[in-house]
Amino acid sequence: PDGILVVDVPNHESTDARRIGNAWDGWSLPYHFFHFTPSSLEDLLARNGFRSLDAKTYHSETVKKGLKKIPLVSLLARPIAKLYSGTSVAVVAKKMGRTSPGGDRASGD
Numbered sequence: 001p002d003g004i005l006v007v008d009v010p011n012h013e014s015t016d017a018r019r020i021g022n023a024w025d026g027w028s029l030p031y032h033f034f035h036f037t038p039s040s041l042e043d044l045l046a047r048n049g050f051r052s053l054d055a056k057t058y059h060s061e062t063v064k065k066g067l068k069k070i071p072l073v074s075l076l077a078r079p080i081a082k083l084y085s086g087t088s089v090a091v092v093a094k095k096m097g098r099t100s101p102g103g104d105r106a107s108g109d
Helices: 015-023 038-047 061-068 071-081
Strands: 004-010 050-058 088-095
Touching: 004 038, 038 050, 038 088
Parallel strands: none
Antiparallel strands: 004 088, 050 088
16 A cells, blocks of 8 residues: 555657657557556556656667767767657656545555
């Protein structure tokens, strides 16, 4: 009941998803049957009783390593990356206690 949930999935609205289209690796069928944006993932969690503690998009390690190999791009990578929506979205969430009809907190047991 006091645990933390971490969800990390491809970002359906990432710059790469839009740019690459159907060839984007994040579609990854049969591994990903559902696809999320940062807001749709947070909405799903909220509808199921979770409160988001932190959510962010980020670029994969493969992309970061590739950028580091190009000296000028390496210097500009961080400012450039801020212009693009990351290829993945991660959310850290906590299950909220249930509320009984009378407004009292119900135990999760």
